[in-house]
Amino acid sequence: MSQPLITNPNGLKGLKVLTSNYLHRVDLAPIDDAWEIVSQVHKGKQHFSGESYVNHVLEVASTLASMHLDLDTILAGMLHGVLKENITVEELGEKFGKDVASIVAGSTRITNVRYNSKIANQAENVRKMLLAIAEDVRVLLVKLVDRLTDMFLLDKVDRELQVEIARETMDLYAPLASRLGIDWLKRELEDYSFRFLYPQEYAELSSKLESSFEERQKYVEEVIAILSEKLTENNIRPLRIFGRPKHLYSIYKKLVVQNIPLERVYDKVAFRIITTSVNECYEALGTVHANWAPVPGRIKDFISVPKANNYQSMHTTVLGPRDHFIEIQIRTEKMDRVAQEGVAAHWAYKEGQNASSRDAKLCRELKKLVSSLNDVEDPREFLDSVKGELFDPDVYALSPTGEVKEFPLGSCPIDFAYSIHTEVGDRCVGAKVNSRQVPLKYKLQSGDIVEIITSPTQVPRRGWLDLVKTSRARARIRSWLRREDKEKALTLGREICEREVRKHDTTLKKMIKSGHIKMLLKELKCNSLDDMLVKVGGGTITVQNLVKALLPPELRREDEPTATDLAPEELATLLGSQHGKSDKHEKSGIKIDGVDGMLVKVSQCCQPVPGDPIVGFITMGRGVSVHRADCVNLLRSDPKRWLDVAWSGLADKQFKVAIYITAENKRGIFTDISAVISHDNANIVEMSGHTTATDLAELKISLEVENLENLTVLLQHLRQLPEVITVRRL
Numbered sequence: 043m044s045q046p047l048i049t050n051p052n053g054l055k056g057l058k059v060l061t062s063n064y065l066h067r068v069d070l071a072p073i074d075d076a077w078e079i080v081s082q083v084h085k086g087k088q089h090f091s092g093e094s095y096v097n098h099v100l101e102v103a104s105t106l107a108s109m110h111l112d113l114d115t116i117l118a119g120m121l122h123g124v125l126k127e128n129i130t131v132e133e134l135g136e137k138f139g140k141d142v143a144s145i146v147a148g149s150t151r152i153t154n155v156r157y158n159s160k161i162a163n164q165a166e167n168v169r170k171m172l173l174a175i176a177e178d179v180r181v182l183l184v185k186l187v188d189r190l191t192d193m194f195l196l197d198k199v200d201r202e203l204q205v206e207i208a209r210e211t212m213d214l215y216a217p218l219a220s221r222l223g224i225d226w227l228k229r230e231l232e233d234y235s236f237r238f239l240y241p242q243e244y245a246e247l248s249s250k251l252e253s254s255f256e257e258r259q260k261y262v263e264e265v266i267a268i269l270s271e272k273l274t275e276n277n278i279r280p281l282r283i284f285g286r287p288k289h290l291y292s293i294y295k296k297l298v299v300q301n302i303p304l305e306r307v308y309d310k311v312a313f314r315i316i317t318t319s320v321n322e323c324y325e326a327l328g329t330v331h332a333n334w335a336p337v338p339g340r341i342k343d344f345i346s347v348p349k350a351n352n353y354q355s356m357h358t359t360v361l362g363p364r365d366h367f368i369e370i371q372i373r374t375e376k377m378d379r380v381a382q383e384g385v386a387a388h389w390a391y392k393e394g395q396n397a398s399s400r401d402a403k404l405c406r407e408l409k410k411l412v413s414s415l416n417d418v419e420d421p422r423e424f425l426d427s428v429k430g431e432l433f434d435p436d437v438y439a440l441s442p443t444g445e446v447k448e449f450p451l452g453s454c455p456i457d458f459a460y461s462i463h464t465e466v467g468d469r470c471v472g473a474k475v476n477s478r479q480v481p482l483k484y485k486l487q488s489g490d491i492v493e494i495i496t497s498p499t500q501v502p503r504r505g506w507l508d509l510v511k512t513s514r515a516r517a518r519i520r521s522w523l524r525r526e527d528k529e530k531a532l533t534l535g536r537e538i539c540e541r542e543v544r545k546h547d548t549t550l551k552k553m554i555k556s557g558h559i560k561m562l563l564k565e566l567k568c569n570s571l572d573d574m575l576v577k578v579g580g581g582t583i584t585v586q587n588l589v590k591a592l593l594p595p596e597l598r599r600e601d602e603p604t605a606t607d608l609a610p611e612e613l614a615t616l617l618g619s620q621h622g623k624s625d626k627h628e629k630s631g632i633k634i635d636g637v638d639g640m641l642v643k644v645s646q647c648c649q650p651v652p653g654d655p656i657v658g659f660i661t662m663g664r665g666v667s668v669h670r671a672d673c674v675n676l677l678r679s680d681p682k683r684w685l686d687v688a689w690s691g692l693a694d695k696q697f698k699v700a701i702y703i704t705a706e707n708k709r710g711i712f713t714d715i716s717a718v719i720s721h722d723n724a725n726i727v728e729m730s731g732h733t734t735a736t737d738l739a740e741l742k743i744s745l746e747v748e749n750l751e752n753l754t755v756l757l758q759h760l761r762q763l764p765e766v767i768t769v770r771r772l
Contacts, residue, residue, distance in 0.1 A: 053100055060107040061116060068113055072138055076120045083127035090203070091195035098191060099123060105187045109383065114138075115180045118145035122184055125150045141178070148181035149188070168214065182218060186227055189215045193234035208238035223353050225382050232291040240294075247290055247297075258287065262311055264363060269315065269330070276329045281316045281375060288312055315372045320345060323356050323372045330370055334360035337367065342488075345373070347438055347446050353381055439490045452706075453486050453511040459494045460515035467518055469496035483509055483736055501526075508704050508738070508768050528576055535579030542588055565591040580672055584657050585681035642666045642687075644697065648673035649772075651697040653750025658685035696746035698727060699753060700772040703741040706765040707733050712741075714763055719745065722756040738767070 054077050058070055080099055087095040103119040117138055125131065125146060135143035148171065171185065189211055196204050212235035219228040237244045251258075262285040269283050288311065317323050323345060330336075340359035348354045355373040362368040373381065436451040439458060447461050455475070460467030472495040473480055486492065502522045510516050536550075543550060550571070553559040559571060566583055568574035577583040642658070648670040650656050655671035660683040668687055669676040676684075705711050712731075719726055724745045731741035747753045753771070760769045 053097075057100060057104050057107060057116075060104055061113070064110050065113060070113070072113065072117055073120070075137060076117050079124060079129065080120055083124050083129060089195065091192075091198040093195060093198075095123065101191045102184070102188050105190070106183065109183075109187075111180075111183065114141045114145065115183060117142045118149065118180065118184050119187065121146050122149050122188060141180075144178060145180050145184060148178065149184040179222070182222065186215060186219050186222075186224070186231075190227065190230060190234075193231065196234065196238055204238045208235040211235045212239065223349070223380065223383075229289040229291075233289050236291040236294060243294060244290065247294055251287070251290070251293075258311060261363075261366070262313075265313060265368060268333075268363065269313070272329050272333050273315070273326060276325065278317070278322055278325050278329060280322070280326065281318060283313065283315050285311045285313045311368065313368060313370045314378070315370065316378055317372065317374055320374060323374065326372050327356050327358060330358060330360060330372075334362050334368075336360050340369075345377070347440075349448065355381060436488075437486050437490075438488045439486045439492050442491060442493050449486055450511045454484055454509045455480065455482055455486070455492060455494060456506055457510050457512045457515045458486065458492045459496075460510075460512065460518050462494065464518050466494055466496060467515060468502055468522060469498065469500045471495055471497045471500045482506075527580075531576045531579035532572060533579065535575035535577070538578050538585060539575060539588065542585065542592060546592060562591055582655055582671055584671060584684055584686075586657075586684045586686065589681075642668060645669045645673065645675075646698075647675050649697070649699045651699055651747055651750050651753055652689045652695075653753075656687055656689070658687040659683055660685060696725065696748065698744060698746055700742060700744050701757065701760075702768075702770050702772050703739075703743065703760065703766060704768045705739045705741070705763070706767065707737045707739040708765050711739055711765050714765070715741070715743075715760065718759050718763065719743075719756065722752065722759060723748070724752065724756055742772070 054073070058073055061070060061073065080096060084095040084099070089095050089098040099120050099122065102122065103116050106116050106119045121134065121138070121142065124134070131143050131147050134146055171181070192207060193211060196207060199207075211231050216228050216231040216235065219231055266283050266285060270280075273280055273283075315326050317326055337359040340357070342357040345354050345356055354377040355371050357369065357371055359367055359369050437449040437453055439447055439449060441447065441462070447458060449457055449461075455473035456467060456470055458473070459470040470482070472482065473484070474493040474495065475484060475486070475490045477491075477493075502519045504523060506519050507516060510519065540550060543553065548558075550559070553562065554571070563569070563571065563574055566574055566577075566587065568577060568583075574583065578585070578588060643666070644650060645659075645667045650668060650670040650673075656668050657671050657673075657676055658666040658668050659676060659679055661667050666685060666687070703715065705715070716726065724747045726743060727746055728744040729741065731739055733739055745753075745756075747756065757769050757771065760766055
């Protein structure tokens with residue numbers, strides 16, 4: 043059953059009564075001490091909803107007390123905002139102990155560090171929070187209850203803030219509540235997020251379910267009566283049987299995913315049978331299946347193989363009375379408590395029990411999550427990876443030693459390999475599933491026993507990104523590829539720089555010894571020698587810019603002219619156009635430093651857009667061809683024919699770019715992709731695609747966009763489509 047937010051009309055008195063009901067041998071004086079601090083630092087302060095902040099922290103503490111949590115957690119709930127009011131962690135530690143201080147610090151958002159974007163700030167807050175949670179799960183318990191109180195007051199703020207908070211709650215906090223196994227809290231957070239993210243759909247669904255309430259209630263009573271009769275006939279006496287409506291968001295997801303009307307959702311109610319023993323759970327399952335036909339693939343045994351959050355239950359879906367599909371869960375009383383309260387059941391106060399020794403398994407899992415994201419530096423990629431890691435697992439595969447690992451649907455052996463260790467993933471060449479050799483593209487099934495085959499010569503492949511489903515595997519593969527690209531750029535950059543400095547009768551080694559390298563790094567705005575070499579090898583610093591930095595213009599030798607040493611008339615002759623009679627750079631949106639009147643065209647091999655670093659290349663009789671600075675064709679060309687160019691006069695201009703998309707071949711995928719492109723003010727010029735042997739859709743789309751920012755946002759939105767696997771620019 044849903045556990046509602048505890049309202050606390052009696053304030054501090056009500057909180058103390060609530061805690062004294064179960065903390066019988068614990069001194070509650072620290073609650074008064076916490077109240078003294080809270081009432082002073084938050085006096086006159088308001089919660090973002092306009093409510094008193096003191097009332098807010100009391101609501102948080104009261105809800106934590108209603109979950110029968112230990113005193114330290116309740117105190118942290120009261121004090122979770124005081125660090126923003128000039129109270130230090132050290133002061134809290136001296137007065138309430140290091141655990142309370144640590145929980146408060148971990149549950150307080152960072153405010154003294156500024157980042158260059160809202161996304162970066164959000165990513166850093168999430169990163170710090172995950173680190174704190176991995177050390178003490180109670181940090182997350184406080185954060186989740188704090189967020190729940192926020193959601194109850196969200197109708198008092200403007201629409202923009204509603205959407206922002208609801209989206210973060212749906213993407214981050216509800217999945218974290220699920221990870222902790224706190225079912226009632228997950229459902230509350232999802233339903234309130236649903237209400238504010240999709241108000242029209244929420245209102246329509248609520249209205250329809252309300253109108254059919256009496257009919258559903260009669261059906262629930264009918265099913266319970268039949269279950270009781272059949273179980274009794276088989277000498278099974280359950281402690282209780284009940285049916286509860288599924289929460290709104292779970293029904294809405296089914297409507298969207300299956301694209302069906304509400305009338306065709308038959309399992310709007312989930313039934314639960316609570317037994318006295320594990321044996322009775324299996325006996326009850328046999329009785330249910332003997333009377334109603336089970337739906338193939340919908341029987342899940344989480345008793346023998348518990349979920350990572352310690353959830354245990356037997357699930358089955360059957361064709362019940364009046365040919366309606368009904369979901370039935372069967373578990374013991376103890377399993378039911380853990381299913382409802384999750385990790386909170388382990389942290390509930392028990393006399394004589396040391397809280398720090400509890401729930402070590404979950405802490406290990408959270409630490410693995412944090413560790414897997416350490417190498418993800420890009421803020422957007424980090425947030426996407428966090429969301430991806432907090433998936434609701436659909437597949438439960440086993441290692442040869444019997445260790446259970448959870449994966450999203452469609453995961454492959456590479457995902458399994460990276461779940462073991464990064465090194466195992468990097469060296470994966472194949473797998474045996476149930477003692478049978480399978481290809482790396484094999485899709486794991488629940489119950490599979492997976493053995494990974496490795497080779498010391500194997501390295502990650504870019505094509506693996508099209509196969510893996512877990513964010514952990516994707517982040518590790520991308521990390522390796524970035525390192526590999528950096529090493530290649532470093533080697534190429536070293537070769538280019540050594541070649542250029544030799545022209546000036548010196549070497550990089552000599553420049554380092556003499557100290558001249560510092561002047562070069564300053565001129566090129568590089569932090570280190572390796573930074574410069576990587577930028578030269580990657581094309582961020584062009585050879586022409588390197589030459590300029592090595593040799594000031596006043597010392598340039600007359601007998602070695604470069605392309606930019608030519609007079610405008612000579613350049614015009616080389617370009618095949620009459621100097622002064624053209625204004626092509628204005629039409630192309632590109633300006634050539636120091637020279638006017640050139641014919642300029644954007645190269646189709648790399649299709650640069652405004653925002654990309656660009657370099658001009660002087661062609662024979664066809665003007666200046668503009669390339670991205672990292673274009674392979676440009677890097678293979680003669681650097682003496684390179685020109686400095688810049689974007690200019692870009693108003694109302696569109697630039698062509700090509701992207702490549704791999705997605706699940708589902709109905710409506712073309713429509714969804716087109717809708718995102720249209721929404722982001724891009725124009726489809728051409729689209730081609732085909733399906734693969736593994737039933738994936740591969741699309742190549744030519745677009746017109748305004749600039750790099752426009753393209754970046756578009757690619758990010760395309761990646762957020764559930765069916766899309768990879769999106770990259772060609």
